[in-house]
Amino acid sequence: MDDAEFKKRETSYIKNTDDPEVAAKLEEFTKLSSYVDGAYDTDAGFQGLEQHLAKIEATYANGPKNRIFYFALPPSVFIPVSQNVKRNNYTATGATRLIIEKPFGKDSESSKELLGAISKDWKEDETYRIDHYLGKEMVKNILLFRFANVAINSGWDKNSVSNVQISFKEPFGTEGRGGYFDEFGIIRDILQNHLLQVLTVVAMERPVSFASEDIRDEKVKVLRAISPIAKDDVLLGQYASANGKPGYLDDDTVPKNSNCPTFAATTLYVNNPRWEGVPFILKAGKALNEAKVEVRIQYKDVTSGIFHHIARNEFVFRIQPSEAVYLKVNAKMPGLYTRALPIEMDLTYKRRFADAKIPEAYEALILDAIKGDHSNFVRDDELDHAWKIFTPILHWIEGKDGPAPRPKPYPYGSRGPKDLDKFISDRGYKRSEDGYIWPVTTLASL
Numbered sequence: 001m002d003d004a005e006f007k008k009r010e011t012s013y014i015k016n017t018d019d020p021e022v023a024a025k026l027e028e029f030t031k032l033s034s035y036v037d038g039a040y041d042t043d044a045g046f047q048g049l050e051q052h053l054a055k056i057e058a059t060y061a062n063g064p065k066n067r068i069f070y071f072a073l074p075p076s077v078f079i080p081v082s083q084n085v086k087r088n089n090y091t092a093t094g095a096t097r098l099i100i101e102k103p104f105g106k107d108s109e110s111s112k113e114l115l116g117a118i119s120k121d122w123k124e125d126e127t128y129r130i131d132h133y134l135g136k137e138m139v140k141n142i143l144l145f146r147f148a149n150v151a152i153n154s155g156w157d158k159n160s161v162s163n164v165q166i167s168f169k170e171p172f173g174t175e176g177r178g179g180y181f182d183e184f185g186i187i188r189d190i191l192q193n194h195l196l197q198v199l200t201v202v203a204m205e206r207p208v209s210f211a212s213e214d215i216r217d218e219k220v221k222v223l224r225a226i227s228p229i230a231k232d233d234v235l236l237g238q239y240a241s242a243n244g245k246p247g248y249l250d251d252d253t254v255p256k257n258s259n260c261p262t263f264a265a266t267t268l269y270v271n272n273p274r275w276e277g278v279p280f281i282l283k284a285g286k287a288l289n290e291a292k293v294e295v296r297i298q299y300k301d302v303t304s305g306i307f308h309h310i311a312r313n314e315f316v317f318r319i320q321p322s323e324a325v326y327l328k329v330n331a332k333m334p335g336l337y338t339r340a341l342p343i344e345m346d347l348t349y350k351r352r353f354a355d356a357k358i359p360e361a362y363e364a365l366i367l368d369a370i371k372g373d374h375s376n377f378v379r380d381d382e383l384d385h386a387w388k389i390f391t392p393i394l395h396w397i398e399g400k401d402g403p404a405p406r407p408k409p410y411p412y413g414s415r416g417p418k419d420l421d422k423f424i425s426d427r428g429y430k431r432s433e434d435g436y437i438w439p440v441t442t443l444a445s446l
Contacts, residue, residue, distance in 0.1 A: 006035035040077040046088035053089065064094030068369055071100045079117045086121040099128045099369050102193050103184060104378070107394055108387040115380050124380055128369045133194040134201075134376040135361030135368075137349075138319040142201050142295070143215075145317075145325070152315075155299070157274045162312065163428040164202060165296040166195045168284035173239060173246070173262070173412065178254035185260045185397070190284035192390045196223075197378070198319075199280055202295060203270050212374035216382060223385035225272045228392045235408070235423045236397070237263030239287035242411035248287075261397065261407040262286045263416050267427055268389065279427040283420075287412040293319040298429055311342040311432045323358065324348040342432060 001009075007030050016022045036052045038045015057065045069085050071078060082098060090096050098118075105111030118127065133139055146153050155161070168190050174181045181189065200219040207214040239262050241247035248254060248262050263285030270280065299313040314328040325347040333341040349358065368376055378386075395401045408417040425431070 001035065001037065003035050007033065040073075040084070041080045043084060043088055046084040050089050065091055066094040066096070066370075067091050068097045068099060068366075070366075071098060073101070075103055075105070075114075078114060082118050083121055095126075095372065097126050097128060097369060097372075098122055099130050099366070101130055103188055104129055104193075104383055105387065106184070106188065108384070108391040111383060111387045115383065119380070125372075125374070127380075128374065129378040129383065130362075130365055130369075131193050131197050131378055132361040132365060133197055133319075134378075135363075135365040136319055137358045137361075138317050138323045138325075139198055139201055140376070141325070142198075142317060147206050158276055158278050160299050161278055162298050162300045162430075163279045163281060163424075164199075165281045165283065165294075165298070165424065165429065166198050166202070167282075167292065167294050167296065168195060169288040169290055169292045170286045171288060171291050171413070173248060173287040174251050174254070176251060176253060178248065178251035180253075181262075182254050182258050182260045185394075186262055186264050186284050186286065187266075187390060187394060187397070191264060191266060191282050192386060193378075195282040195284060196386055196389070198295060199268065199282065200382075202297075203275055203280070205274070210375070212377075215375050216379045220379070220382050220385060221272075222270055223382060223389065225270050225275075226268050226385075226389050227271065228389055229266050229268060231393065231396060231405075233267035234393055234405075235263075235265040235417060235419060236261040236405055237285065237410045237417035237420075238407035239263070239285075239412050240409040243413045245287065245412040247409075247412065259397070259399075259404050259406065263288075263407070263410060265416075265420060265423055266393070281424055281427055281429070283416070285410075285416050289413055289415055291321060295319070301430075307340065310340050312430055322348065322350060 010033060011017075011026060011030060014022070014026055017026060034052070034056075036045075036049050038048055053067070067089065069089070071081065073081060078100065085096075085098070100118075105114050146156060197219075200222045203222045204215075204218040205221065207218045238258075238260070239248050241250055248260075249256070249258060254260075263283075265281060265283040268280045268282065269275075270278070295317040297315040299315075301312060302310050310330055311328070313330075314326070316324075316326040316328070318324040318326070327345040328342055329345060330340040331343050333339045349356070365376055368374075392401070397404060408419060410417045421431070
């Protein structure tokens with residue numbers, strides 16, 4: 001790949017390039033970027049990189065010369081690359097930082113091996129394990145909604161909340177990338193990192209401050225309070241051909257008779273005074289009926305008496321697409337009769353903040369790394385406790401702990417396995433029986 005091809009690739013996904021201001025910024029950016037090639041596992045390539053960096057830094061004014069290395073790499077080369085960067089490219093005149101993309105291992109053992117190898121050369125405050133969901137605007141907003149509003153936070157516990165669902169839905173399958181997906185599966189790809197990180201933000205106690213370590217301390221406390229997931233609290237699915245779309249096993253890159261789940265629902269319990277007994281249901285799937293990521297907090301029933309069969313309150317954070325917060329409440333239907341009607345109090349960002357630019361998650365997180373702010377990155381002990389929660393069921397799914405379970409088939413474009421409704425209702429969720437329909441999101445709104 002030459003320099004021209006590199007610049008073509010690096011700008012191919014930039015949005016709004018027809019905007020003159022964006023086009024000017026993009027031209028300015030490409031002038032600053034350059035490309036150096038080399039092998040992952042030899043010193044020679046990194047020494048060539050060091051020479052290239054030295055030329056660039058020679059044009060800088062006096063002062064610290066900071067470096068950030070972003071590891072968007074196959075996990076198998078994390079260790080040799082981190083060693084080579086430390087040996088050949090560590091700067092003595094400023095800060096050197098690593099941003100490491102997931103997956104951070106495949107289970108507790110491999111994660112500890114990776115953490116141990118990298119920590120031999122890199123201090124924790126130089127390491128930034130990125131989970132882009134922590135950079136999403138609505139995930140960040142959960143903390144503000146909770147801790148800056150007495151009316152909301154006062155009912156944020158087991159006394160008021162019946163259950164919490166954190167859902168990830170994609171309307172497309174593996175699309176020829178099943179070989180990679182089959183190695184990791186939906187749990188490693190989505191639940192163990194993205195959705196679990198969202199859970200910690202929903203469930204954490206108020207931090208002493210917004211300093212990065214204070215926030216991460218509270219998240220770790222949540223993870224330590226969660227027991228490993230029980231087999232009975234897992235529902236697995238695999239999409240099958242339907243509606244003219246191929247099934248997972250029809251993908252030529254997927255091994256025949258693969259047992260890899262493309263859908264998973266798991267139930268976690270946070271065993272602390274605030275959340276004891278409240279099920280947190282994490283759901284994620286491919287080839288479903290819509291594109292959506294949301295947190296849905298369903299409250300308990302109103303005390304029976306003057307109301308019968310009234311809809312439960314629900315607090316919904318729609319993380320993507322079209323960021324929004326809904327509070328489902330009951331109000332009087334207009335007219336002469338006293339009849340309760342479920343309605344939503346709606347904060348849709350596109351309407352309320354029409355002129356605001358919401359930064360992309362990676363944009364926000366890379367800026368945090370430049371500033372040296374770890375608040376929205378995953379700490380080493382946080383990662384360790386996250387793997388302890390999921391490793392037992394991952395080994396069970398892979399047949400390392402008795403016979404492997406067979407995922408239940410579900411049609412491409414459906415809501416998931418037919419047992420899903422029973423799975424969530426058995427854990428306390430009550431679907432509204434009054435004809436109320438929440439807004440459905442589609443790819444057209446992305």
